[in-house]
Amino acid sequence: MPEDGQLKTGPLCLASTRSEITQSHYPDQGPFTQGLGKSVNSTGAGGSLTPSHFKSVEWSPDGTTLLADSSDHNIRTYILPPDLLDEESLPHTLSPYSVLPSGEPTYSSAFYPFFSLQEPSSSIFLSSVRDHPIRLASAFSPTSLATYSLVNPTTEAFITPHCMIYPPSLGGTHFLTGSDSLICLFDVSRPGNEGPVSWMPTIPSKRKQLVGGGVGMKGIVSAMAVNPDAGGILAAGTFSRNVGLYDSNGSGQSLGTFNVARTEADRRIGGGGVTQLLWSPCGRYLYIAERKSDGVLVYDIRVTGQLLGWLQGRRALSNQRMKIDLVPTGQGSSHEIWAGGTDGFMRGWQDPAYVAGGQDPGFEWKLDFSNGSVSSTVMHPIGDIAATTSGQKRFEDLVADGCGESHRTGSNTSLDVWLLPSVTGGEES
Structure with a gap:
């Protein structure tokens, strides 16, 4: 690794939204979008092409589509061009294929696990919007299917999920x-x-003064992940820094809970x-990402609540929220953790579960198009390609007009797709 802590060869930008300011039509994408139409679909207030800033992004299971949530209460769908790796036209311009607006912030979203661009009936996703029912929508049109x-039986108010997942085995x-202190199965x-x-x-x-009378975990369930093993153990984490394990994809009994505060890693x-929450490919280790944290926790789940390192x-x-990702590297349980930072860097750790205690990143680089925080770093399902979002709210982005009203001055965000260099096999020197 170089002395400055950066790779000599950085990632190559394949596509970006930075030049997508006034474009209103998605270019012809060949066979991937036949019969889907070309116009960007957008209705309602705030349905512009350029968001104030991206909050997060995720890949579709087939690796053809990106789903981006932004601070202007819109969910945007981006379909990647089939000539993504064609060097003659890099970087490609990313324009939203569809924009799904809402009147309130989106708390979470989840792709249908068998999403396929070739089958429009399967190209759907879930999203939870504050004070509204959970929506099932198409990735190609801004309508709810x-x-x-999810309603509180006492107050009849809508309960907004902070996280949603499809259990793989179901x-x-x-x-x-x-x-809030609740997991539901739909x-x-x-x-x-x-x-x-x-x-x-x-x-x-919730009436107990002590957390559940000393049993379970209290707080908003903010993250969930299902163990890749056949057992289907659900890990659920809360904003109150608790983690619980549940059998049978979350519908079974509680296997135990632990708190990640008051540890050496917390200090x-x-x-x-x-x-x-992310499981290792072998299902033995659980990675826990938190807000206001300089790292990621590593727990050995074979012994519930045992901190392995960080x-x-x-x-x-x-x-x-700063989204990280895990990517398997070859056969067995070898894997890497990738994450972005508030300084505009992307960083990676190789085989992090094999080291006890603290572990520094093995490689890092400054993203060329990053504009502030790299809020999401997500890996393509089958290749050495990453998608990142950067940007955050800034005071200087708001200016006052003559009537005293504040207006945003422009876009301070970017969604980019990168081809990553090899960092294994001695090629990172």
Whole structure:
């Protein structure tokens, strides 16, 4: 590794939204978009092409589409061009294929696990919007196909999930939601006002002064992940820094809970609430990302609640959610963790579960198009390609007009797709 801590060969930008300011049509993408139409679909206020800033992005399971959530309450769909790796036209311009607006912020989203661009009926995703039912929408048109109600039986107010996932072993027929001290299981074939098929409180009662009477975990369930092993153990984390393990994809009994505060890692890297959970490919280790943290926690789940180590130098001391990702590297359980920082860098750690204690990043580089915080770093499902979002709210982005009203001066954000250099096999020197 070079003395300055950076790779000599950085990533190559394949596509970016930075030049997408006035473009209103997505270019012809050949066979990938035949029969889908070309116009950017957008309705309602705030449905502009250029967001104030991107909050997060995720890949579709087939690797053809990006789903980006932004601070202007719009979810944008980007379909990658089939000539993405053609060097003669780099970087490609990314323009939204569809814009799904909403009147309130989006808390979470989830792609249908069998999403395929070739099958429009499968190209759908879930999104949870504050004070509204959960929406099932098409990636190609700004309309809801179905809604699922999650309502407090006492107050009749909508409960907004802070995280949603499709358990892999359930074949896309059900999805899980996490909210305040509650995990719910929905049947996708039962939309409307029926609600979830099962309610699973994470504590016996909210009335107890002690957290659930000393049992379970109290707080907003902000992140969930299902173990890749056949057992289907669900890990759920909260903003109150608790992590719980549940059997049978979250619908079974509690296997135990633990708190990530008051550890040596907390003294070294800090933390202010769980925002993301990732399982290692072998299903033995759990990676815990938090807001206001300089790293990522590594826990050995074979012994519930045992801290193995932590990844340091992440540079994510912010209230902003900073999405990380895990990518397998070859056969066996070898893998890497990738993350962005508030300084505009992308960083990676190789085989982080094999080192006890603190571990510095093995490689890092400054992204050419980054504009402030790199809020998401997500890896393509089958290749050495990463998508990143950068940008955050800034005071100088708002200017006052003659009537005293504040208006945003322009876009301070970017969504980029990168071809990553090899960092294994001795090629990082």
